[in-house]
Amino acid sequence: MKKILANIETTRDIEIPADPLSRVIGQERAVETARLAAYQRRHLLLIGPPGIGKSMIAQALALHISQPTEEIRVVHNPSNPERPAVEVLTKEAVYAERERKQFVEGELLDAKDVPPHIAERLGYRCGQCGMYSSYTEKVCPRCQKPKTGVRGDSAPFSDIVGNLFFTLGDMLPQKNSVTTTRAVGDKEEVVVYERAGDKIRMLDQRTLERRKEIEKQRPRKVLVPLERKPFVLATGASETELLGDVRHDPYGGHRELGTQPYERVIPGAIHEAHQGVLFIDELPHLGHLQRYILTAMQEKKFPITGRNPQSAGASVRVDAVPCDFIFVGACNIQDLPTILSPLRSRIIGSGYEVLLETYMPDTDENRMKLAQFIAQEITMDGRIPHATRAAVLEVIAEAGRRAKKMDGVENALTLRLRELGGLVRAAGDLAVISRSEYIDAEHIKKALEHAKTAEEQIMEKYGSLQAGVSRELADSQKSNKYFYWNRTELDGYQ
């Protein structure tokens, strides 16, 4: 990678790192801690204002932990259906089971490779002329006679009957499967032929026995599959989303009419994050639910129960469903006090808290990082062209202005990058509309006009925010105190 800005013509020359954690700009401490947390399976709390990479770090961290090796299922409990059991299978067990099942699927054969009378009975062969066709075609495409399911040369009088009475086809309907026998050595064994799309499936005695065995197994439902993303996001989640639920069944799980309780069990985010990362954005929004997270973190398992007392699911409970996750939380600085202190103590005790940076010093190296950020945003967006060096310098200048305005520091570059990304995209749109090959400095300058926040626009137009509000207030609004639902008095707006 070319390390200084002077060496690049456009952002196309910048190599974007393959590792998503290396795409996070200016948060070295947080990134390093995230690597550590992933490696050692520690919890992590990321603290900082919006748009500086908290979600990005959490997501990238998940790509650094190993793929889950367990599958969680709920199994029907015949003696007490409302207490389904949990079953945890290792990767090896899941694979072995799949293999067994595959074996049970029998052998797929071409219609021409099974005895002709079987092919006729299943509707793949015309009993009159011997032409093969799909069983979905009721009439033979060659001789235009109905496929009767009886072999022309073996059925008695079949030519007469077949020619004169097409209705015979109705009397000997085609079947989905045919059971027959075959001689193996001096023994006779059962063979079943089944329709399987274009092919015919043959199940020999051993396969049939295996199939029966599997069917005899207690019914089960896969709750958390082996193949899953090891990153689960739960933003302001509801209790059921977070902890799981048992769905309602109007027939109350009646043996024939209803759905069995085990089938109605739904995992929560904490269970889906088993062996992965549970990311909770805006942690304080969880309120009292933080308590459950704490319990789940401590026990590494959490029961699933019906959470709606009105529902038939309320009487169902699955105990000890595994939920061994890495917890990653994010919050703003001012929200820190609203996080449950035992939860924080848990994180500190078995993980890290990191305060993210809001700006970085204006150095050549960091300017290059900002250029990498621009290249990333452009590539990710996919709809805008690359930027010239002049455009990059323009964005860097703006990053400097923003660091001064928002953090009051000189010679620094802002790391509030979501908003800066917005600027790049707006400039990109302008470049697209003006059919430019690249985003140029001019586009950035223009976009800066467009990208002004509502407050900035009001300031420009009215001189101050207050002036803007009071001038545009209708008289009726002025007299209606409820208009200011979140204020106790009108002072400051008059």
Ligand SMILES: Nc1ncnc2c1ncn2[C@@H]1O[C@H](COP(=O)(O)OP(=O)(O)OP(=O)(O)O)[C@@H](O)[C@H]1O
């Ligand atoms: N440090 C960074 N490095 C690279 N890109 C960043 C960085 N911070 C933010 N971005 C860009 O801004 C976008 C938003 O960042 P992200 O969602 O991680 O912010 P956040 O801190 O989680 O904000 P919020 O508190 O609003 O959830 C990212 O998808 C990325 O494009």
Ligand SMILES: [Mg+2]
């Ligand atoms: Mg976020």
